[in-house]
Amino acid sequence: MGVTPVLFEQPVHRDDWDGLRDVSSVAMEKYKVAVAADESCRSLLDAQKIIQGNLAHVINIKLAKLGILGALEIIDAARKANISLMIGGMVETRIAMGFAGHLAAGLGCFRSVCCENYQIIFFINKIHCYKDAES
Secondary structure, rough: OOOOOOOOOOOOOOOOOHHHHHHHHHHHHHHOOOEOOOOOOHHHHHHHHHOOOOOEEEEEEEEHHHHHHHHHHHHHHHHOOEEEEEEEOOOOOOOHHHHHHHHHHHHHEEEOOOOOOOHHHHHOOOOOHHHHHHO
């Protein structure tokens, strides 16, 4: 029994655009593993660079890093370009992570959850439990 990765998050320095593109290309072509841009995506301009340059397969949205309006702009750009989204967090409070969970669940366009913050996973699991109970 082995572990098969499905995603590498930010495998290069945040300003290493060529490295991000190269790792993304090899990871997908050779191993079928997606690469997420996290620290590389600090603004809408960064997101546009990632999208236009095909530098990553996923963009990690962290509200503390991007702000709400910045996050919404990047989400809109990524959705239009058919780039996958991940919701994550850093060291936010339960209220902030609850908001991130609401954002992810409400928009319904996030495919991944950054596992370093257990609060958001707990929140999203509760939403799925409620949805299952209503069915």
